[in-house]
Amino acid sequence: MRVASSADWRDALPFETPVPAADVAPGDPARCSGCPADVAAWERDALFAVKHRHPNHHSGFVRFYCAAHVPAAAPPAPAAPAPARRARTERSPRERAAPQRRVVEDKPRPVCPDCFIEVSATGVCGMCGERIA
Structure with a gap:
């Protein structure tokens, strides 16, 4: 739209x-x-x-x-100041390297054989109540 x-x-x-x-x-x-x-x-x-x-x-x-109640004209908006330039500083190789992110692999969760839904971490099916190992 x-x-x-x-x-x-x-x-x-x-x-x-x-x-x-x-x-x-x-x-x-x-x-x-x-x-x-x-x-x-x-x-x-x-x-x-x-x-x-x-x-x-x-x-x-x-x-x-x-004419008695007309508000005064608003003053023109001031121009925005130019952004200040940052001085370049020398960085160590450790700072230049991108931070390493931990990769957490998503483990497949157990599925109830009767209801075919994922079982929570407790190991009990939320639909039928069967305990899954």
């Missing part, structure tokens, strides 16, 4: 950056996420759309804010 991203207007928005709502989602008046519930809906020209990060959804979520 192939999972493809959807063609949604919200995918084009940058994270944590206020964008005029009328430019990205024109339409009917909408409510500000920061205003109380009894405040009337705002025209889209007066609102800003902000795409926030979500811990469980990689695309995030979008909320509308009026």
Whole structure:
């Protein structure tokens, strides 16, 4: 199964950056996420759309804010520092050799002659209870 991203207007928005709502989602008046519930809906020209990060959804979520409640734009993420190079040190031949691994051979376990299932280490069949030598 192939999972493809959807063609949604919200995918084009940058994270944590206020964008005029009328430019990205024109339409009917909408409510500000920061205003109380009894405040009337705002025209889209007066609102800003902000795409926030979500811990469980990689695309995030979008909320509308009026000019009084619009959050400040997030500062750009600092560039990751280049990884430091390790100095080469001389190793002894013993350290260079790969560690030897013990090979444990899997011994065949006894099989019950009546049930044809493997018997546990106790030597007693789990199905019929017969003792196997």
